[in-house]
Amino acid sequence: RKEVEQDPGPFNVPEGATVAFNCTYSNSASQSFFWYRQDCRKEPKLLMSVYSSGNEDGRFTAQLNRASQYISLLIRDSKLSDSATYLCVGISGAGSYQLTFGKGTKLSVIP
Amino acid sequence: DAGVIQSPRHEVTEMGQEVTLRCKPISGHDYLFWYRQTMMRGLELLIYFNNNVPIDDSGMPEDRFSAKMPNASFSTLKIQPSEPRDSAVYFCASSEGYTNTEAFFGQGTRLTVV
Numbered sequence: 033r034k035e036v037e038q039d040p041g042p043f044n045v046p047e048g049a050t051v052a053f054n055c056t057y058s059n060s061a062s063q064s065f066f067w068y069r070q071d072c073r074k075e076p077k078l079l080m081s082v083y084s085s086g087n088e089d090g091r092f093t094a095q096l097n098r099a100s101q102y103i104s105l106l107i108r109d110s111k112l113s114d115s116a117t118y119l120c121v122g123i124s125g126a127g128s129y130q131l132t133f134g135k136g137t138k139l140s141v142i143p
Numbered sequence: 144d145a146g147v148i149q150s151p152r153h154e155v156t157e158m159g160q161e162v163t164l165r166c167k168p169i170s171g172h173d174y175l176f177w178y179r180q181t182m183m184r185g186l187e188l189l190i191y192f193n194n195n196v197p198i199d200d201s202g203m204p205e206d207r208f209s210a211k212m213p214n215a216s217f218s219t220l221k222i223q224p225s226e227p228r229d230s231a232v233y234f235c236a237s238s239e240g241y242t243n244t245e246a247f248f249g250q251g252t253r254l255t256v257v
Contacts, residue, residue, distance in 0.1 A: 129198075
């Protein structure tokens with residue numbers, strides 16, 4: 033079983049919609065989490081970090097639930113430019129610095 | 144800084160040939176990662192280095208794969224001999240380290256083995 037699991041989608045949503053992605057992780061020792069964005073045929077780039085208290089960056093909100101071992105990303109008022117694949121990432125603790133990526137969730141925002 | 148630089152961007156080779164992928168990390172970053180991305184398996188960590196020392200190579204699929212980091216500014220991933228199932232996009236990434244810093248990716252090398 034992969035350590036970080038995501039629904040691969042695709043999610044096809046109209047412009048202006050709100051969309052939410054979830055990601056579950058199996059390694060309870062994972063200490064830090066992130067959401068990365070990857071455009072078609074490009075490299076992944078950091079979107080935002082994820083904190084237990086939740087964090088918001090404009091239309092994007094990320095949340096971590098350690099008790100249930102899942103991470104979420106909420107995108108409000110979707111734009112065409114949000115179309116991409118969203119990857120959740122966990123970093124193992126305990127002396128290791130291994131970034132483990134989920135397979136990604138593909139989002140298509142439709143006009 | 145120009146970011147993480149990988150070469151070549153594209154590589155087409157025949158089965159059985161040796162392939163060498165190259166990476167120059169961002170100056171000052173202590174961690175370097177090699178990933179492979181395919182549609183079926185997503186992004187898989189192959190190996191990572193800390194201060195030029197390989198820390199975890201458990202993701203390297205077979206003995207045909209080897210990676211080196213002779214100095215802080217250069218790393219190679221070698222496949223010998225290559226096979227068609229090695230076809231994928233190979234990414235190099237670097238990071239300052241610690242648990243809350245960003246990993247920066249190169250543009251990747253698209254490898255096709257025919």
